Every structure is written in structure tokens, then in C-alpha cells.
Amino acid sequence: MKDVNVGICGLGTVGGGTFNVLTRNAALIAGRAGCNIRIARVASRRNRDDLELGDIPFSTDIFDVVQDPDVDVVVELIGGYDTAKELVMSAIRHGKHVVTANKALIAVHGNEIFDAAEKAGVVVAYEAGVAGGIPVIKAVREGLAANRIDTVAGIINGTGNFILTEMRAGREFSEVLKEAQDLGYAEADPTFDVEGIDAAHKLTILASSGIGVPLQFEKAYTEGIAGVTPYDIAHAEQLGYRVKHLGIARRREEGIELRVHPTLVPKAHLIAQVDGVLNAVMVDGDAVGQTMYYGPGAGDEATASAVIADIVDVARAVATASDQRVPYLGFRPEAMEDLPVLSMEDIQSAYYLRIQALDRPGVLAKIASILSEHGINIESIMQKESEFKDGRIPVIILTHTVQERQMNLAIADMESLGDIDGKVIRIRAENFN
Amino acid sequence: MKDVNVGICGLGTVGGGTFNVLTRNAALIAGRAGCNIRIARVASRRNRDDLELGDIPFSTDIFDVVQDPDVDVVVELIGGYDTAKELVMSAIRHGKHVVTANKALIAVHGNEIFDAAEKAGVVVAYEAGVAGGIPVIKAVREGLAANRIDTVAGIINGTGNFILTEMRAGREFSEVLKEAQDLGYAEADPTFDVEGIDAAHKLTILASSGIGVPLQFEKAYTEGIAGVTPYDIAHAEQLGYRVKHLGIARRREEGIELRVHPTLVPKAHLIAQVDGVLNAVMVDGDAVGQTMYYGPGAGDEATASAVIADIVDVARAVATASDQRVPYLGFRPEAMEDLPVLSMEDIQSAYYLRIQALDRPGVLAKIASILSEHGINIESIMQKESEFKDGRIPVIILTHTVQERQMNLAIADMESLGDIDGKVIRIRAENFN
Known part of the structure; x- marks a missing residue:
């Protein structure tokens, strides 16, 4: 597998995020890109103690990245107009592909930059410049x-x-x-x-x-x-x-x-x-x-997500055959994980329950106690007036997240109570937060 | 400019939409793809009178598309499992790329199809199968x-x-x-x-x-x-x-x-x-x-949008240099339109207006008449009680869409009325429908 070598210029919020995500998800990203994305050099006016650079060469001069013959893709994350423009134009002259998060640079100097890139036959990508992590x-x-x-x-x-x-x-x-x-x-x-x-x-x-x-x-x-x-x-x-x-x-x-x-x-x-x-x-x-x-339109790793998507695009274009550019299911076949599909008993969900309780003393306590026995916590509960004057009182419960197996057991227990009429109605609930 | 030749199998809702969008937007799509996307053959059990096929070869046998040496990309829009699978596998064996909108086929037979496509070195793309036009x-x-x-x-x-x-x-x-x-x-x-x-x-x-x-x-x-x-x-x-x-x-x-x-x-x-x-x-x-x-998750042209995006992806991958796969601004430089940016006087918008009217008879009539003179229609109007007991009555107006030039003139006229206190507050409004 061929490597694609990136040089990161700038270790601010987005630079640090890009370094961290590329490092943490290296194997996963390689499985998607069809090649390893290697951080070949990092440059920034100031180094950051919180990043584990290991033996990756570090420069305080960002132009070292452009000069480095190992670097295939220059990642411009310094922001601003003048130096950033100089860096990008120099990268293009050196035949390097460029990935940038710099919206000001592209909006103001983009026509000139793209013109130079077209002539040099290099990619200049800027997904991270617009709406952060949203592709x-x-x-x-x-x-x-x-x-x-x-x-x-x-x-x-x-x-x-x-x-x-x-x-x-x-x-x-x-x-x-x-x-x-x-x-x-x-x-x-x-x-x-x-x-x-x-x-x-x-x-x-x-x-x-x-x-x-x-x-x-x-x-x-x-x-x-x-x-x-x-x-x-x-x-x-x-x-x-x-x-x-x-x-x-x-x-x-x-x-x-x-x-x-x-x-x-x-x-x-x-x-x-x-x-x-x-x-x-x-x-x-x-x-x-x-x-x-x-x-998310900003943030270290959200923006890094877009920076890396652009790097993967470059890598897929230059390092893989055109008909294999994007793997069929997003990952190279050997990088797919053969995770089992869980049975419904093993899923986790919150639940909406509607229980038709008979109007007898202590029913609510019995229901609450069954839920508690199965480790199910109640998020909210509504006891409604009976609409039908038939002696049945609808009890509506929203639970916290629990394994479906526990919920099935609790529902079976509730339905076997003499104080419940018919089946318990159950709809799953998700908060997505 | 090299052509990429597609063969459309199936002229139902999505097939018809794909034919129409590829035809209507041919020049625009070529400017984006970096090559012409040519409809080389169409096949369907029944032809459709409403489509202008011109001299495009038509077959009632969809397998003619796979056999046609002119066709680079087979577009499977017949739906279903068995014949669709046979068609796609045959296209792969013939070394054709495949674009499909068939979610059932991919969900059920995808592993087998992708395995064959990987070995044959062809693309099988299925954006249109999931959530219609949403990429x-x-x-x-x-x-x-x-x-x-x-x-x-x-x-x-x-x-x-x-x-x-x-x-x-x-x-x-x-x-x-x-x-x-x-x-x-x-x-x-x-x-x-x-x-x-x-x-x-x-x-x-x-x-x-x-x-x-x-x-x-x-x-x-x-x-x-x-x-x-x-x-x-x-x-x-x-x-x-x-x-x-x-x-x-x-x-x-x-x-x-x-x-x-x-x-x-x-x-x-x-x-x-x-x-x-x-x-x-x-x-x-x-x-x-x-x-x-x-x-939109369905519909003829919404789904066609995704089908054609996949075709453009194939075209960009096979017909352009890897570093020019996607043009910098989405279109090849020669396909960009040099449309002028309109001055704000020339834009069209609806408007929210807040006018501090003095509490005198006839003020509302004067405001309404100024708007009318400038061709501005009122969508809704609210006259609020004065909050400050200072004799000023806020009048809130939402207008229909109008050219900003007219609104500027109307506001100038209103502000020159003796019955208005201070500036008219104006916020633009959009319905996006």
C-alpha cells in the first residue's frame, strides 16, 4: 500500500484537531483511503506540548513543509491572507497538492490560486473553509x-x-x-x-x-x-x-x-x-x-473532519486506480469489520409505554416496582383520566435507556398482573444527544 | 473532450427523469464533469411518447445495453431483484461501470455484486438507492x-x-x-x-x-x-x-x-x-x-439527480486526470459563467418593516398608500399598542417580494412623512419555497 505524505502547517485549533484525528483514526482512514495517510512533517511558530509528535519532524518555519521532498500534500491551517497565500502559492510551485481551511484566502485570492494550481496540475481543496465539518x-x-x-x-x-x-x-x-x-x-x-x-x-x-x-x-x-x-x-x-x-x-x-x-x-x-x-x-x-x-460549523475536530476528507480525496485520486477511487462500501474490503448484527434483545433504547391499568389501589406502585426490579428508570410518567369511563386508567411512562431484554421481561411481568387490561403498548424512544 | 457513454435501462419514473435531466442540463453537466455525458442507448420494455429520444438507439431488450460496445456505463433503473441482478452482473462481466437506484438489489445482493465488480475493476454506484436526491x-x-x-x-x-x-x-x-x-x-x-x-x-x-x-x-x-x-x-x-x-x-x-x-x-x-x-x-x-x-427522498428528477451525480463521478474518474478530477469551483474554468453580482438595489426580497407612527388619524392610510404607489403588496400588518405611552404607535408590516430599489424609495417617502418618528426599521425576509 502506497503512502500519501501530508505536511501540516499550523498547530492552532484546527491544526491540533487534524493531527489528533489523523493519528487516532489512522487505521480506519487508511481502510477508507486505500493507502496510509502519513504525517511527514509538522510546522508551526509554536509547538504544542499536548500533541504526541513522536519522531515526526517539526519545524518552526512553515516553509520547510513546502521544501520537504517527502511531502505530497501541504495542509495550510495558519489562517490569514498574506503568509497563507505565499505558502499556498509556493506549495503549488513545488507541485504539492494543497488542503486548506482558510475561507478568507479562498474567497479573496481563490481565482488566482486555482489558476496557478490548474497550470501546475495539483489539487487545492477547501471543504473545511465552509461550514466546518459539514461536507x-x-x-x-x-x-x-x-x-x-x-x-x-x-x-x-x-x-x-x-x-x-x-x-x-x-x-x-x-x-x-x-x-x-x-x-x-x-x-x-x-x-x-x-x-x-x-x-x-x-x-x-x-x-x-x-x-x-x-x-x-x-x-x-x-x-x-x-x-x-x-x-x-x-x-x-x-x-x-x-x-x-x-x-x-x-x-x-x-x-x-x-x-x-x-x-x-x-x-x-x-x-x-x-x-x-x-x-x-x-x-x-x-x-x-x-x-x-x-x-457543527466550527471546532477543532469537526473542522479537522473536513480537512481530512479533502486529504482522503487527494489520496484516493492519486494513489488508487480510477475505478477503485472510492471503495464500494466506503472501506477497502479487507478493512471492513465483520461485526455481528445484534439481536433485538441486545439493543439499548428508551421506551414509551402505555399501560391500561384497572382503577384499583396500588396499581401504579406495582408497575413502578416491576420496572425497578428490572433496572429500568422512569424519565417521566403521566396518569391520564380514563376517557372511556370504563374503569381503565391509561398510564403513560417514558423510561431511560435500558437493554430491550429487560424491557421484555418487565412487560411480561406487567401483563401478568391482574391489574392490567390487555397488552402493554411499547414504542422505542431515542434522544440522539 | 472525451465522451462518456451511458446506456439507460428502464424508462419508469426515475429512468424518464434521468433522461430528461441529462438532456436538459447536458452543457452544464459537461462543464462539471470535464467531458460530455452522452446517452448512447436506451432500453425499456415500453417506450415513452413523452421523451424526445431523437436518434438515440432504443431497445425493448435491456440486455442490448450491456452488449452495446459503445456503452461505458450501464444505468440500471428497472428495479426488482432477479432481472436487475442478472443485468448488473452481466454489465460487470462486460467490463461496464454500473449506476443503479435499486436499494433492494444492493441491500440483498450487494456483497456478491461488489465482489464481482472489484475483480472486474469497474465502479458500481448506488447513491440514488438511499434517500433519493440527498447525497x-x-x-x-x-x-x-x-x-x-x-x-x-x-x-x-x-x-x-x-x-x-x-x-x-x-x-x-x-x-x-x-x-x-x-x-x-x-x-x-x-x-x-x-x-x-x-x-x-x-x-x-x-x-x-x-x-x-x-x-x-x-x-x-x-x-x-x-x-x-x-x-x-x-x-x-x-x-x-x-x-x-x-x-x-x-x-x-x-x-x-x-x-x-x-x-x-x-x-x-x-x-x-x-x-x-x-x-x-x-x-x-x-x-x-x-x-x-x-x-426529497423520492421523485423522478430528485432521484435522477443522484443517478447523474454517480455518472458524473464515474466520468470524472475515468475521463480526467486524477489531479483534475473535481474542478476547483465545481465547473471547468471554461464552463464558469461570468454573471455579474447584482447591486442591492437590484435584489428581490420580502421585508419586515417597523414604523414608529405618531398617534394621529390617517397615518396608517398614508403608509399603505406609499407602499401601494411603489408596487409593494402587504402580506400582513400588526398595529401594536404603544408600549411607552409616548404617543408613538409601532406599525409592523410584512410585505411580499419586491425589488429593493422600490423598498428604498418607499422607506424614503415614509420617513419624510411628518407622522413618522425616526427611521423605519427594515429586515429582509425569505420564504424559501
Whole structure:
């Protein structure tokens, strides 16, 4: 198996996350990529004590990575414009593929960078630059390749979405911003986030790769959320709308709309339900209709997930035969795990139970005691009035997670009580948190 | 530019959609794929008068497609098990790549098919088999390649989700099923949909390609929705839960949970908000955290979108250099459109307006008349009590979509009225429908 060698430039949040995930999931990633992804060199102004570099060469000069003949893929995670651009252009000149999480760089200098990369015959990939871990660049460039994409719209700045979410409780912008800074969601200088500049960088990239127009960040309209008041948010709610800070790109006959601003969206629309620091991108295509992609838009390992997806793409393209690029089931056959499918007795779930109890003293106590005997904890319980005046009282129970085997035993015990009418109704429940 | 030649087998809903989208968007798709996707042959038991085949060879025998030396990619859209399997295996033996929308075929015979394809060195792609137009197979096999995926769960049968959505209004299963059949959402024999067999096919594929275990459809647990009552749905709602028909695959240390059944999910979770015939798949990865993919799970062109994405993947892999597989911005540079970015005066939007009107007779009439003069229609209007007892009455207006230029003029006119205090507050609004 051929190795693909990566050089990581920058050991900040995303650089550290990328190092950790590549290391922790090395075997799994190799099974997916069809080759080993080897960290050949790491460079950063400052080293980090918490990363176990082992014998991986470390430089304080990021340009060492570009010079290293061992490195196939330069991973640019230093951020900013000037040095990052110099690094990427130098990597391209050296014939290296580039993976970056730098949305500002791509939005502002992308046309020039891609032009150079095209001539040099190297890949420049930037999934991590837009919406963090959500593979939305892959969706628009590949998954929706059949479509004329007319609209791309999204919540693509988690800080702004956190602030607007909290403001629904009637809190002022400045107060929530302060909290976001304390929580580490917002920078000391929050301009990029709250003024929509960061969102405009991402929107510029989404519009180009979805709709197929050149990158033109300088023409994007940007309006921040500092002027949004809880008063207007409350009125919008009364009208059935939620205020979100959206980036919107829309193809019209005469041209492209490219704009970031606070926007009312109907509460019933899924994108209105995306709260807190999470991101979501909606894409409308002429064939597919409306699709949406949701997940963490920032964070060390979430962003690393996208960085590594790009590395795996490069590895699959350069190290495997074209007809074997992506393994049929995502993993090379020898990397599949032959895990057994568990019987239903062995699954774990929470449960909704409806028990038709006869109206006799002590029934509830008997039910509770059966559940307890089988190690089943009750999350909530509702005893309803009998609707049918037939002496049967519906008892509704939501349990914590338990093995289904225990639940089957408990239900059998309950059904054998003389105080229960008919079968116990059981629906499984999941919290997904 | 090299052509990639496809042969379409089956002209049902998805076959017709694939033909139409490939034809309508041919130039756009070529710009994305880096080569022309040419329909070299079409085969179907019955031809369709509504499709403009022109001089494309048509056969009533689908096996003609496999025999045709011109065909590079066999697109299997006939459905079912036996003939479809024979067709796909024959295509593989002839060294053709295969694209299919047939979830049943892949879930039941996939291990055997992939084994043969691996030996023959051909691609077998099946994005359209799972969640229709949503590129979720691409997400798990490529976009999340860095992750150990622990949970995949989804609403992957639109018919079932439509029925459960309608049952929230207190309607019985059998009544809504009848309506779904009348609307064409459910088959005359609804077993595959309402018993969860269709969902189990898709879940089997998602579990394998996400978690990396062999396909084992026969071990999936399947429980339908016929036993769900509006009575239990109402109780679940009271507890803060919604009942969804979910497919759930979960990696545990001892094995894999693989199950389809009615499930309570917290109303606050995004997946609980997915209503009607729409699909959504949630994927939890150890690096990325929780992501979700949403959109149409069926339909002629939505499914065609996924079929063609797979065709484009094959075309990019076999017809372009590995370092040029996906163009930087999704389209080959010469296929980019140099559409101008519109000025904000030229964009179109709906608007939320808050006007601080002075408490004088006729103010509302003046505002309404200004909007009307500029061709702006009112969607809804709220006149609030003055909160400050200062003689100012907030008037809240939601407008229909209009050009921003008109809105700017209207706002200027309103602000020059003597009856308005301060600036008009304006927030843009979008319905995204």
C-alpha cells in the first residue's frame, strides 16, 4: 500500500484537531483511503506540548513543509491572507497538492490560486473553509452535479446564530455578545463574525462552487446583526418568523444576488429550527429540489473532519486506480469489520409505554416496582383520566435507556398482573444527544 | 473532450427523469464533469411518447445495453431483484461501470455484486438507492471519511413519514394510508413502505457504507407503523416527543444495532421537524459530531439527480486526470459563467418593516398608500399598542417580494412623512419555497 505524505502547517485549533484525528483514526482512514495517510512533517511558530509528535519532524518555519521532498500534500491551517497565500502559492510551485481551511484566502485570492494550481496540475481543496465539518462543498460540487443550482442560503456563522438564538429570550445583542466571548464562541474583536464578513467569505465560495461563477468577494453585500433588537425578534415571532443571519446567493437571469444580512424565515422552515452555534446550508437545484446540510460549523475536530476528507480525496485520486477511487462500501474490503448484527434483545433504547391499568389501589406502585426490579428508570410518567369511563386508567411512562431484554421481561411481568387490561403498548424512544 | 457513454435501462419514473435531466442540463453537466455525458442507448420494455429520444438507439431488450460496445456505463433503473441482478452482473462481466437506484438489489445482493465488480475493476454506484436526491452516500463514504461513525439514523421512507405527519392531526393510520395511495405517495400494495422493508434496505446500505460492516439485510429488525395510533402520538406530543418511523444503525462494542421501527424523538431535535414525504439522515461521527442531510427522498428528477451525480463521478474518474478530477469551483474554468453580482438595489426580497407612527388619524392610510404607489403588496400588518405611552404607535408590516430599489424609495417617502418618528426599521425576509 502506497503512502500519501501530508505536511501540516499550523498547530492552532484546527491544526491540533487534524493531527489528533489523523493519528487516532489512522487505521480506519487508511481502510477508507486505500493507502496510509502519513504525517511527514509538522510546522508551526509554536509547538504544542499536548500533541504526541513522536519522531515526526517539526519545524518552526512553515516553509520547510513546502521544501520537504517527502511531502505530497501541504495542509495550510495558519489562517490569514498574506503568509497563507505565499505558502499556498509556493506549495503549488513545488507541485504539492494543497488542503486548506482558510475561507478568507479562498474567497479573496481563490481565482488566482486555482489558476496557478490548474497550470501546475495539483489539487487545492477547501471543504473545511465552509461550514466546518459539514461536507457541503462536496455536496454542491459532486453530489448535486446534475443540477442547475439556483439558490444557496445558509446559517454559516455559528457565533452570529448563537447570539440571535439567545436574543429570542429578550436579551440585548451586547449582553449576549459578551457571553459569547466569555464562552469562547466569539473573538475579542468580534467584527468578522457579527458584521457578516466571515459569512460573506463562505457565501462567496458556496456561490461559486454551487452556481458556477467566479469568486467575487469584494462585491458581496454584508450587513451585521448588531442592529437587531429583541423587540423586532419578538414581533417576527408573532408573525410566524424567526430572525437568522443568513448568507444568500441566488441566480437570477440578470446576475447573481450575493448578500449576508439578518433575515426573517418562516418558523416552519427547517432552517429556522437551527439554533445555537450550529450551521446549516440549504441548496435548491432544478432537478433535486430543496436539500439541506446541517452540523457543527466550527471546532477543532469537526473542522479537522473536513480537512481530512479533502486529504482522503487527494489520496484516493492519486494513489488508487480510477475505478477503485472510492471503495464500494466506503472501506477497502479487507478493512471492513465483520461485526455481528445484534439481536433485538441486545439493543439499548428508551421506551414509551402505555399501560391500561384497572382503577384499583396500588396499581401504579406495582408497575413502578416491576420496572425497578428490572433496572429500568422512569424519565417521566403521566396518569391520564380514563376517557372511556370504563374503569381503565391509561398510564403513560417514558423510561431511560435500558437493554430491550429487560424491557421484555418487565412487560411480561406487567401483563401478568391482574391489574392490567390487555397488552402493554411499547414504542422505542431515542434522544440522539 | 472525451465522451462518456451511458446506456439507460428502464424508462419508469426515475429512468424518464434521468433522461430528461441529462438532456436538459447536458452543457452544464459537461462543464462539471470535464467531458460530455452522452446517452448512447436506451432500453425499456415500453417506450415513452413523452421523451424526445431523437436518434438515440432504443431497445425493448435491456440486455442490448450491456452488449452495446459503445456503452461505458450501464444505468440500471428497472428495479426488482432477479432481472436487475442478472443485468448488473452481466454489465460487470462486460467490463461496464454500473449506476443503479435499486436499494433492494444492493441491500440483498450487494456483497456478491461488489465482489464481482472489484475483480472486474469497474465502479458500481448506488447513491440514488438511499434517500433519493440527498447525497448522503457521498457524505458517509467521502465527506466523513475521517470519522469513526457510530450512529446513522434517518427518516428514509417518505410514505411512512407522510402518514405519521398527517396522523398528528388525530387521523387514523388506515384513513391516511388511503389518502397517501390516492395522492400517489403509496403503492396499491403498501407493504414495502409501511412495514419498513424499504427503509430497512436503505438502512442496511447506510450502515455498511458508514460504519464499515458487510451488508446483512436479512438480519435487520423491521417493525411497521400500522400499529401506531393517534392516541399514542398525542401522548408523545404531550411528553415533548414526536413519533417518527426511523431506521437506526448503531455501532456498539459487541456489534451493530440495525433496526427500523416507530420511534419517539424529542420535538426539539431537528429530525423531529422533518415532515411530509421528505427524508433526513443523521450521521454521528467521532470527529465531526452530529450532522444531518435533508431533502426529497423520492421523485423522478430528485432521484435522477443522484443517478447523474454517480455518472458524473464515474466520468470524472475515468475521463480526467486524477489531479483534475473535481474542478476547483465545481465547473471547468471554461464552463464558469461570468454573471455579474447584482447591486442591492437590484435584489428581490420580502421585508419586515417597523414604523414608529405618531398617534394621529390617517397615518396608517398614508403608509399603505406609499407602499401601494411603489408596487409593494402587504402580506400582513400588526398595529401594536404603544408600549411607552409616548404617543408613538409601532406599525409592523410584512410585505411580499419586491425589488429593493422600490423598498428604498418607499422607506424614503415614509420617513419624510411628518407622522413618522425616526427611521423605519427594515429586515429582509425569505420564504424559501
